Amino acid sequence: MTRARYHIRFSKTGPLRWISHRDLLRLWERLFHRIDLKLAMSEGFHPKPRMNFPSALALGTASLDELLELELAEPLDPEELGQRLRADQQPGLGILQVTAVPEGSAKAKLKSTTYNLPIPESDRAALLAEIEALRSCDTIEIKRKDKTLVFSLAAEIEHLAVEDGVLVFRCTPDQGASLRPTDLIEELKITHVTDSGQFLTRTRVELEHEFESSKCVTGQMTS
Numbered sequence: 001m002t003r004a005r006y007h008i009r010f011s012k013t014g015p016l017r018w019i020s021h022r023d024l025l026r027l028w029e030r031l032f033h034r035i036d037l038k039l040a041m042s043e044g045f046h047p048k049p050r051m052n053f054p055s056a057l058a059l060g061t062a063s064l065d066e067l068l069e070l071e072l073a074e075p076l077d078p079e080e081l082g083q084r085l086r087a088d089q090q091p092g093l094g095i096l097q098v099t100a101v102p103e104g105s106a107k108a109k110l111k112s113t114t115y116n117l118p119i120p121e122s123d124r125a126a127l128l129a130e131i132e133a134l135r136s137c138d139t140i141e142i143k144r145k146d147k148t149l150v151f152s153l154a155a156e157i158e159h160l161a162v163e164d165g166v167l168v169f170r171c172t173p174d175q176g177a178s179l180r181p182t183d184l185i186e187e188l189k190i191t192h193v194t195d196s197g198q199f200l201t202r203t204r205v206e207l208e209h210e211f212e213s214s215k216c217v218t219g220q221m222t223s
Contacts, residue, residue, distance in 0.1 A: 003040045004075035005101035007108065007211070008068045008085070012057065016092030017199070021056040027090070028068065035084045040071040054110040055173075055205055058182065061115075063202040065096065069108045099211050106209070110173050112158060114204040115181050117167045119193060124162060130188045131160055142183045151179045160184075170204075 012024070019027065029049060032039055041047040050071035057063055082098040119127055134140070134153065142149050156179040159170040169184060181200055185191055194200065 002075065002103070003071055003073060004103075005069060005071045005105070006076075006078065006081060007097075007099040007101060007207075008070055008081075008095065009097040009099075009205075010066050010068065011094035011096060012063045012066055012092065013094070014062075014092035017060055017062040020059055021053070024053075024057075025051070027093070031085070031088050031090060031093075035088055037076075037081075037084070038073040040073045052108065054108045054207065055113055057202060058180070058200075061181070061200045061202060063205075065202065065204045067108065067205045067207070069101070101211060105211075109208040111206045111208045112170050112172045112204075113202055113206070114159075114168070114170045115200050115202050116169075117185070117190075117193065117200050118198050119162060119165055119167050119190070120198075121165065123190060123193060124165065127167065127188060127190055128162060130190075131162070134160070134187065140179070140183075140187060142179065142187075144177075149177055151183075157184070 016024075016027075028051065032049070039049040039051075042050055052069040054067055054069070057066060078098045078100045082095060085095045085098070137153060140151050140153055140156075142151065152174070155174050156171060157169060158172050159168065161168055167188075167190070169181075171179060171181065171184075185194060185200070
């Protein structure tokens with residue numbers, strides 16, 4: 001039987017924003033076991049399910065749009081797959097869309113990720129000034145452990161603005177190490193905003209190639 005790949009878009013909110021990427025993998029594996037999916041497995045002495053996240057989400061960050069690429073051992077109608085996933089009703093996990101990936105298509109490749117962070121009114125003027133200062137720079141230096149990394153702002157940040165009291169920015173991956181959302185928060189001098197209870201939310205994961213909606217089933221986000 002021919003294997004089949006799917007793109008599963010989902011939300012990760014509430015208590016799930018506090019689980020690690022590794023624990024998220026385990027959560028999905030348990031979910032697939034409960035709904036009796038026949039997963040395609042990797043080869044070797046320790047086979048693992050063929051599943052891939054184009055962009056791992058940082059601990060503590062919520063998401064309204066994540067993407068999992070999954071390979072099944074045999075084809076399954078996207079509508080049926082979506083219904084079975086939603087029926088599990090995992091708290092904090094919303095199944096948004098299931099898309100069948102055309103045979104022969106390349107592995108999912110990340111194009112951009114979009115984030116937002118609510119900004120208290122008292123901090124907005126200072127933040128706007130920091131954004132203007134950052135826009136005048138070509139590069140940004142970030143210290144990680146015992147080394148300093150230099151990033152091109154034009155290559156890493158596609159959009160950066162305050163919209164209706166919310167900081168909105170879009171990151172584009174570069175070769176090698178990439179600028180992290182938390183790096184930008186620190187550079188803009190607003191870590192106190194996240195320390196006081198506000199948290200980052202990823203609102204969009206965009207791929208280099210999106211497939212036709214006629215081959216997918218879309219559902220409502222669950223809490």
